[in-house]
Amino acid sequence: MRLPVILTFLQKNYSKNLSSQEIGKELGIYPGTINRLLRSATGHNISSLICNLRIRQATVLLQSSTKNITEICDIIGFSAPNHFTVAFKKQMGMTPIAYRKAWLEGNENP
DSSP states (O other): OHHHHHHHHHHHHTTSOOOHHHHHHHHTOOHHHHHHHHHHHHSOOHHHHHHHHHHHHHHHHHHHOOOOHHHHHHHHTOSOHHHHHHHHHHHHSSOHHHHHHHHHTTOSOO
16 A cells, blocks of 8 residues: 555656655655565665656656756756766666667667
């Protein structure tokens, strides 16, 4: 019952800089419980899950907008464009700029 509440909260607030303590306070759930539930259900800890949500939203923005990398970085909640680029490349296998270029060239699933 708690897991859907946690996941919904993260999906709505992924762009904010939140810790498990802050999330726990907001939801009335012990932070250790949040981490345990997330790891059990998704295989990811809270920071990894938030990063994945941010990268997923970045792919949407790269495909559907003309915003530059710095603007996208700000929108999705990364503190620095270089950190965003490293995280994006780790998850997607290419930089955000390469991803957008591949998308624009017709590779719908770069």
